[in-house]
Amino acid sequence: MNTKHRHSGQSQGTPPPHGRTPHQKLRRTLRTALAAGLGVTLLSGCGSEQLITFGDMASGYNREVAFMSIFAIALSIIIFVGVSYALFFTVNKFREEKNTAEPAQFHGNNRLEIILVVVPVIIVMFLAILTVRSMAILNPVADTSTKIDVLGRQFWWNFSYPETKADAGGTVANGNEMIMPTRQDVALTITSGDVIHGFWAPNVGGQRAAMPATLKTWNVDTDRAGVYQGNCSQLCGGSHANMRYKVVALDQERYNTFLAAAKAYRAPEPAADSAEARGYAIFMQGKPATGALACAACHRVQGTPAAGAAGPDLSFFGTRRTLGAGMWEFMEAENQWETPRAKEILHEWLKHSPQVKPGSLMPTYDGSEYLAGGKKVKGGVLTDEELDDVAAYIRSLKLPEEANYWNDTPVYGSPDAAQNAPAKIAKTSSPTPGGNQ
Ligand code: CUA
Numbered sequence: 001m002n003t004k005h006r007h008s009g010q011s012q013g014t015p016p017p018h019g020r021t022p023h024q025k026l027r028r029t030l031r032t033a034l035a036a037g038l039g040v041t042l043l044s045g046c047g048s049e050q051l052i053t054f055g056d057m058a059s060g061y062n063r064e065v066a067f068m069s070i071f072a073i074a075l076s077i078i079i080f081v082g083v084s085y086a087l088f089f090t091v092n093k094f095r096e097e098k099n100t101a102e103p104a105q106f107h108g109n110n111r112l113e114i115i116l117v118v119v120p121v122i123i124v125m126f127l128a129i130l131t132v133r134s135m136a137i138l139n140p141v142a143d144t145s146t147k148i149d150v151l152g153r154q155f156w157w158n159f160s161y162p163e164t165k166a167d168a169g170g171t172v173a174n175g176n177e178m179i180m181p182t183r184q185d186v187a188l189t190i191t192s193g194d195v196i197h198g199f200w201a202p203n204v205g206g207q208r209a210a211m212p213a214t215l216k217t218w219n220v221d222t223d224r225a226g227v228y229q230g231n232c233s234q235l236c237g238g239s240h241a242n243m244r245y246k247v248v249a250l251d252q253e254r255y256n257t258f259l260a261a262a263k264a265y266r267a268p269e270p271a272a273d274s275a276e277a278r279g280y281a282i283f284m285q286g287k288p289a290t291g292a293l294a295c296a297a298c299h300r301v302q303g304t305p306a307a308g309a310a311g312p313d314l315s316f317f318g319t320r321r322t323l324g325a326g327m328w329e330f331m332e333a334e335n336q337w338e339t340p341r342a343k344e345i346l347h348e349w350l351k352h353s354p355q356v357k358p359g360s361l362m363p364t365y366d367g368s369e370y371l372a373g374g375k376k377v378k379g380g381v382l383t384d385e386e387l388d389d390v391a392a393y394i395r396s397l398k399l400p401e402e403a404n405y406w407n408d409t410p411v412y413g414s415p416d417a418a419q420n421a422p423a424k425i426a427k428t429s430s431p432t433p434g435g436n437q
Contacts, residue, residue: 048329050229050246051413054202058224061138061183061205072127079123138206141217145187148178152190152197152210152232155239155327155359157313162189164263168303172262176325178230178247179405180204185219198233201247202411207233222249227411238359244326248405249292254308265315268305268396279393280304282386292380293363297389301397311362318398321406324357325348329369331411337379337395346391352379 072298083404089104094103106112151158160173176203180186191201194211200207205220232243270276286294295314296306302315312325318337321330328345330336337346345356353362354370364370365377366385371377382390395397402406 003170007142041047042097049329049414050227050411052202052229052231053413056203056222056412059204059220059222061219061221062202064134064138065206068130071130075123092358099157138219141187141219142185145185145219146181147187147189149181150178150188150199150210151193152199152236152243153193153242154195154237154361155232155242155357157199157230157245158312160258160313161262164259166302167264168266170264170300170302170307171314172259172302172315173300173315173318174262174420175320176244176379177248177320177324177405179248179250179255179258180220180222182225182249182251184252185220185221187217189215189217191215195236196234197236197243199230200233201228201230203228204249207236213290219315225249225251225254225409227324227406227409229413239325239327239357242325242327242357244322246322246326248409249404250409254405256402258399258405261400262316265399267301267315268398270396275389275392276396277393278386279389279391281362282390287380287382287386290367290381291378292365292382298362314394314397316397316399317394318396319404319406322351324360327357331414343388343391346395347384347387350387350390351382351384 010053055062056065058067090134126226148160149160151160151161157178158173158180161170164172166172187355188199188208190208190210191214192212194212196212197210198207199210201220203226204222204416206218208216208218210216226249228247228249230247234240236243259357270280282292283295283301283333283356284304286292296304296308298308298311299314300307300309302313306314322328323330323337323342323346328342328349330339330342332339336342347400348356351366352364352368354364354371355368361372362370363372363377367379367381370378370379398404
């Protein structure tokens with residue numbers, strides 16, 4: 001079933017800049033109230049410039065849930081008011097100083113007892129039908145949906161595209177930044193590699209738990225291109241709060257460009273004697289003389305022999321703007337990785353990531369101790385120059401610029417975006433109801 005344009009009248013259309021009709025004004029006021037009230041925002045942490053926002057009606061999933069909630073909330077209010085009225089009425093009417101005799105009893109009043117049973121049963125059945133109806137609309141996954149596999153691990157995410165085999169071998173994947181198309185159901189299949197995690201990006205739909213040895217599939221969607229914040233929503237260990245990700249929704253054409261470039265991508269070959277070339281050698285082999293382990297044992301880089309699966313996919317690391325599963329962000333429009341702050345943090349991260357992110361399973365490279373399989377071991381040693389060479393190599397792993405999913409994609413929930421976000425709700429291209437085929 002197709003959910004994407006359900007109740008979509010609520011969020012479509014560009015409000016004219018001047019001379020709004022009363023109806024549009026009301027909608028705008030409602031939207032502002034929603035943002036201020038329902039749309040409570042949570043700071044998503046020390047490093048993040050982006051807030052998690054609720055009540056995003058650009059998602060068909062959220063529209064369906066809101067539609068269902070209107071009835072549930074309305075019924076709750078009616079019941080609350082009714083019960084409160086009955087309570088205060090009774091307490092007032094039968095106050096002891098007014099009534100010394102025992103009040104009339106209705107035990108054995110069949111009519112009243114039947115009403116008291118039947119009315120709640122009808123209410124519960126009505127709510128159950130509403131819920132089942134929404135589930136029947138939201139849960140089915142169409143064959144034509146774009147499919148993304150989600151893997152949660154302590155403390156990062158991998159997003160892979162099972163239908164897109166890379167020309168260089170393996171499946172197209174990205175760590176901690178999920179790219180999805182707009183205006184269609186995107187079927188996510190989630191699992192966990194260790195403990196239970198929770199995928200929660202409320203702008204695109206409902207959350208799901210990532211359970212070890214269990215696959216669960218559900219739909220998310222949004223009508224609006226943008227960068228959205230995602231967080232792990234299940235307490236999963238020391239860096240639960242540092243297990244973030246970005247959802248980048250792109251309009252179909254840009255999404256296709258990304259996917260085609262990702263499919264054709266091969267990691268660039270470093271020029272001889274460059275920092276990148278020295279970094280590549282360490283990345284692939286480590287430095288056995290000092291016990292420094294190879295990055296390639298745990299990370300995949302498409303188009304190289306590096307095919308490790310114990311850590312996030314690094315194929316497009318240089319295109320990403322987050323580090324340490326969103327613990328740090330480099331959202332500047334240009335030269336994100338070239339800024340002194342980014343260089344310094346990346347250096348510290350490579351040098352001893354367990355010291356800058358609790359529970360990180362990466363080895364240390366400054367000879368300090370870290371936990372491996374529950375045991376304390378001593379890390380190998382790379383010099384500061386060698387660490388910078390590795391940093392230079394992974395920074396060079398970039399998608400072609402036309403496939404850079406960050407370019408001009410509005411960031412929702414960041415202080416910069418807050419000002420002009422409503423204008424960007426306007427649709428910028430025609431819907432593609434036929435899916436991505
Ligand atoms: Cu993973 Cu909390």
